[in-house]
Amino acid sequence: MLTTLAVENYRSLRDLVLPLSRLTLVTGANGSGKSSLYRSLRLLADASRNGAVAALAREGGLPSTLWAGPETIGRAVREGRTRVQGTVRSKPVGLRLGFSGDEFGYALDLGLPVPDLRTSFGLDPEFKRESVWTGPVLKQAKLLADRAGPSVRTREQTGAWSEDVDPIRHTDSMLSEFADPRRAPELLLVRERIRSWRFYDQFRTDSGAPARTPRIGTRTPVLGHDGADLAAALQTIRETGNDAALDEAIDHAFPGSSLDVANVDGRFGIRFRQHGLLRPLDAAELSDGTLRYLLWVAALLTPRPPELLVLNEPETSLHPDLLPALAELIAKAAESTQLIVVSHAQPLVRALEAAGDELGLDVGTLALVKEFGQTILSGQGTLDRPSWYWPKR
Template sequence: MLTTLAIAGYRSLRELIVPLTTLNIVTGPNGSGKSNLYRALRLLAETARGELIPSLAREGGLQSTLWAGPERFSRDMLAGEQPVHGTVRKDPVSLRLGFAGDALGYAIDLGLPPPDSTSQFQLDPVVKRECIWSGPVLRPSALLVDRQGAALRTRDDEGKWTPVAQPIASFDSMVTEFADPKTAPEMIAVREQIRSWRFYDHFRTDTDAPSRRPQIGTHTPVLSNDGADFAAALQTIREIGNPVALDAAIEDAFPGCRIAVANRDGHFEVTMRQHGLLRPLKARELSDGTLRYLLLVAALLTPRPPGLLVLNEPETSLHPDLLPALARLIADASTRSQVIVVSHATRLIAALEREAVSQSIVLEKQLGATRIVGADELDIPAWKWSAR
């Protein structure tokens, strides 16, 4: 389980250290930085898929994603006695992402390449530093794998450092470019940990949504991000997952209703029988809210639970009366996975906060920078970024 999430220099997240527990509810007013926190976590996940730099490019490049405020705030600025103004930069341009748990921690530091008149890629971000360490806090004695620029070195059980002959391109993460179970088993452990993370946000429910159409049915223990394999995912839960929990989740939200998966020449389609109707409704006939709830059921009751499950505004399109049932579904999922829910639905938040393993992280902005409300009352974990 992750105990700490750290982001620095990403949009409104000037410097944010987030404590994590089993079930985490991230909330706050519009514009407080909830979406930025979610997007930063997704960026961190892209390191294990070799998509970090392309993902930044899709956001407009490093320059568009960097913190746009001053490097530091003076006391007078924070007190409102002096207008916010720029200062002389002391530190290099940097976007840093990291996490830690009781066993391992990982951090990556992105910046701009050194001036080179022969290259057209002067705004293309490069990896300046990457580290993997043991335990919850980065210390020199805890470092296990260390990457500075193109140079990579690993530490053996006796504490001796060994350089890796294979250089790494400035735009690649060491997590995807190096894997040796003998010299760096921690690298493989971190990569597989990150790859197990699962994200769901804003399932499509329009008339052309993939989830409304019949699809070829194959065993699907993990629902895709777009819900295209929705019917197969539900049938997989029924056959090799927890069919009792599946029926209970439907009954909890829609009393007297039942769902089934029709199979026509290998094409699967979800149907729903409702009380009082003479025939079951097909997926293309369901309301947006009903379809979205069923998609969340398929995601949360997966027979292959991830290490970390992240839901961004799962309440979208749902009637408020469905939120208690959704909260119970999320709470049940937190018994198998660590869960982060980003939401501004008061009823959902209140229901989740009643869970013993839950923690609310309320965000707000101060001078454009996202901060945690009442951070002094939370047990903010220690965190240290690696120097370049």
């Protein structure tokens, strides 16, 4: 389980170190930095697939994603005696992301390249440092793999550093290039754990949504991000022995209702029976809220739970009456996987806190607020921050 998440210089997240729980609820007003936190986690996952540079390009490039305020905010500004002004930079420009748990930690430092007129790709961000270590806090003695610029070194089983220092391209992650089961098994383990992270962000439920159309069904233990394989995912849940949980989730949200999956020449489609209706409804006839709830059922009852599941605003399009049922689904899923839920809906947050307490889960609520343009954790003092150290360039 991850216990700490650290972000530096990503949009409004100038310097954020957060404690993580089994079920972590991230809340705050619009513009407080919730979406930036969600995207920073996705960027970490992209790095494990060598996709960090491309992901930053989709956001407008590294300069567009960096913290836009001054390097430091002085006391005079905080007391309102002067306006925010630019300062002389004393540290290198960089975007830093990292996490740690009881077993392993990982951190990366992305920076601007040295100007080179010989290439047209002079704005591609480079990995300046990358480190993997054992335990929750970075220490030199705990390092397993370390990357400085174009060089990667790994620690051997004897505890000594390998004599071979391997070259690597500045824009490649060592997680994708040096995860060798013989030379660096721990690096491979960290990479595969990050790659198992799963993200769901506002399923489509409009009239043309992929989930509304019958499709060829195959065994689907993991619901796709667009929800197109919804019917197949629900049938997979039934056939893997979790049909009782599926029926309970439907009945809790829609008392007296039931759900079946029709198979017509290999094409799977939903048949939703509601109390009082003479015939079942297919996916094209369902309301946006009903369809979205079924998508969350398929995502949360997955027969193949990930190491980390991140949900972004799962309450979207749902009637308040459905939030207790959704909260119970999420809390039960947290018994088998670590969950981070980003939401500004206080009724859902309260329902999740209650459901988590009832199941005896470790639930943490993180309220984000803005202060002088930067995102901070409400109520977190200097001594309340988890221990965290960045690898130095």
